[in-house]
Amino acid sequence: MNxxxxxxxVEDDPNDVELTLTALTENNLANKVVSVRDGEEALDYLxxxxxxxxxxxxxxxxxLLDLKMPKVDGLEVLRQIKADEKMKLIPVVxxxxxxxxxDLVESYKLGANAYxxxxxxxxxxxxxxxxxxxxWALINEAPPDVMNHQGE
Amino acid sequence: xxxxxxCHPKKWLSKIAVKIGILFALYFLLxxxxxxxxxxxxxxxxxxxxxxxxxxxxxxxxxxxxxxxxFENNAKLIEQMFQSTRRYQDIVYFIIINDSGRVVIExxxxxxxxxxxxxxxxxxxxxxNGMVYKVMTPIFHNDREIGQLYLGVSLKKLKTEIIQSRIMxxxxxxxxxxxxxxxxxxxxxxxTRPLCNIVNTLDKVTQGDFSQRVFTxxxxxxxxxxxxxxxxxxxxxxxxxELKSEISHRENAEAEVRRLxxxxxxxxxxxxxxxxxxxxxLEAFAYSVSHDLRAPLRHVEGFVExxxxxxxxGLDANSQRFLNNIADSSARLGRLIDDLLAFARxxxxxxxxxxxxxxxxxxxxxxxxxxxxxxxxxxxxxxxLSTVYGDPTLLRQVxxxxxxxxxxxxxxxxxxxxxIGSLNSSDNENIVFVRDNGVGFNMKFGDKxxxxxxxxxxxxxxxxxxxxxxxxxxxxxxxxGKVWAEGKINYGATFFFSLPKYMKG
Numbered sequence: 213m214n215x216x217x218x219x220x221x222v223e224d225d226p227n228d229v230e231l232t233l234t235a236l237t238e239n240n241l242a243n244k245v246v247s248v249r250d251g252e253e254a255l256d257y258l259x260x261x262x263x264x265x266x267x268x269x270x271x272x273x274x275x276l277l278d279l280k281m282p283k284v285d286g287l288e289v290l291r292q293i294k295a296d297e298k299m300k301l302i303p304v305v306x307x308x309x310x311x312x313x314x315d316l317v318e319s320y321k322l323g324a325n326a327y328x329x330x331x332x333x334x335x336x337x338x339x340x341x342x343x344x345x346x347x348w349a350l351i352n353e354a355p356p357d358v359m360n361h362q363g364e
Numbered sequence: 365x366x367x368x369x370x371c372h373p374k375k376w377l378s379k380i381a382v383k384i385g386i387l388f389a390l391y392f393l394l395x396x397x398x399x400x401x402x403x404x405x406x407x408x409x410x411x412x413x414x415x416x417x418x419x420x421x422x423x424x425x426x427x428x429x430x431x432x433x434x435f436e437n438n439a440k441l442i443e444q445m446f447q448s449t450r451r452y453q454d455i456v457y458f459i460i461i462n463d464s465g466r467v468v469i470e471x472x473x474x475x476x477x478x479x480x481x482x483x484x485x486x487x488x489x490x491x492x493n494g495m496v497y498k499v500m501t502p503i504f505h506n507d508r509e510i511g512q513l514y515l516g517v518s519l520k521k522l523k524t525e526i527i528q529s530r531i532m533x534x535x536x537x538x539x540x541x542x543x544x545x546x547x548x549x550x551x552x553x554x555x556t557r558p559l560c561n562i563v564n565t566l567d568k569v570t571q572g573d574f575s576q577r578v579f580t581x582x583x584x585x586x587x588x589x590x591x592x593x594x595x596x597x598x599x600x601x602x603x604x605x606e607l608k609s610e611i612s613h614r615e616n617a618e619a620e621v622r623r624l625x626x627x628x629x630x631x632x633x634x635x636x637x638x639x640x641x642x643x644x645x646l647e648a649f650a651y652s653v654s655h656d657l658r659a660p661l662r663h664v665e666g667f668v669e670x671x672x673x674x675x676x677x678g679l680d681a682n683s684q685r686f687l688n689n690i691a692d693s694s695a696r697l698g699r700l701i702d703d704l705l706a707f708a709r710x711x712x713x714x715x716x717x718x719x720x721x722x723x724x725x726x727x728x729x730x731x732x733x734x735x736x737x738x739x740x741x742x743x744x745x746x747x748x749l750s751t752v753y754g755d756p757t758l759l760r761q762v763x764x765x766x767x768x769x770x771x772x773x774x775x776x777x778x779x780x781x782x783x784i785g786s787l788n789s790s791d792n793e794n795i796v797f798v799r800d801n802g803v804g805f806n807m808k809f810g811d812k813x814x815x816x817x818x819x820x821x822x823x824x825x826x827x828x829x830x831x832x833x834x835x836x837x838x839x840x841x842x843x844x845g846k847v848w849a850e851g852k853i854n855y856g857a858t859f860f861f862s863l864p865k866y867m868k869g
Contacts, residue, residue: 330662
């Protein structure tokens, strides 16, 4: 188990990216955090396409996925990931400001592993992100990295 | 002539013709009987008188002729006379008595029995059985009565004739009677035919055909009746056509009313749909706005905190205060957005209605608030709150809100009194109140209390966004109830709400 696999953050708003990164680094997680700006980039990264054609890292240990994004939005990314035989093994945590029931239901229907609503309060936000990071990166047992092109 | 079939009275005896016929027959019968009895007796008397005269004449002739022979006692001549007299068939009795009372000559047919003769007058006799008429004539010779002659005449022929005439009369009467009755029956059609005409015409009229008129050519009473009927039919025709047009007017009016009603219903439906759509839009708007407002708020808060962490060492007191103000304001903004979101979300949710025990609800809420009211002197007076019919979650929000307000606005008091009870419930609704002895409010602003984000106190005295009571009002209204409040500055406030007891409809 490669515990140094990166955390993939899919988030379009740069402020949110900064705040989330700050929260994650606050916890001194050893994992590298890769952030992509929209759904298309996320898929490119996962499938090692485009500018991520030769990414060195292993597949992410968890994907933190925002829902409201331009071009390919979060649910579509989720659908594609969970439709791929190998990709669907990667845990996906929806990290969004939407508390709408229909987003919640749809996400779980498509196979999301968790759904976290970003708290407005900064300290709560830090706390939530920390817990998510610690849980998925350290406590949770990730599935074996079958897509690792570096091989076992 | 005998067209009875069309307006035949059911009972044969009821027919006019039959009635008249029977009356006529009786009348005629009476006359016939009268004739049968009266006339033959008159006839009889007349005939008897004629016979009497005839007998007397014959007797006179005989006495005149037999006078001399009797005086001379000429038996041969008397015998001759006797024989010639015998030739009269009618004479059934012949006796001559001389002055000494001796029967000179006698002739007696069997029917002329001597014994039962009654005197008719001083010279004439009639037999008991009425068959013989006897006359007595004295015989004179030279003005001296020398004997009597008794002559008896048979009345048999008379009797037979009388019987015959009676029979004749009866037969003739009967024939006349029959002919008359038939004639009467036939003639009465003079009356019944026009009446039948009227009846048949009226039949058609009662079916609704007012164009019919009775045909009448006579000027008699029946003819006048027919005319009057025609007038009546005309009047009826006019009347019904007036009624019909009146009815069709009314029907038109009714149809118009119905149409207008339907239009109204349709309009109401449309308006309601419009209102509902607009409501939904508003709710969706409130929802999405509050969502979209959250993200930038999060960023503001986040970066302010980061700033405080990274830079507060290098900031002077004022700058730090500014930063704190920013942080506080954005926190408040966050609460406002959360409340607004909850408010909008509540409007969309389905009500799940059940019987809710309010006392149970209140005691649950009291437990929840225990940590918050630790150390305070609060006296709770909770009365009998009956069960109401509504959504338990939402009703919980209502009670929690009102109790929270009571707790909040009584903070300045040494001893807090919170009273919860019910009053004056009608048959189908409950009224519940929450009363406190807190700071109260000016009733002039009573209706502003329940507005969204409306507050009657500033935030530094009592925190809050002003959405709590708006929520309460909304929830209670959705249950079909009403909210209102009473209060006085520094004398506390009472909040009332009404809820239906049972399922609506």
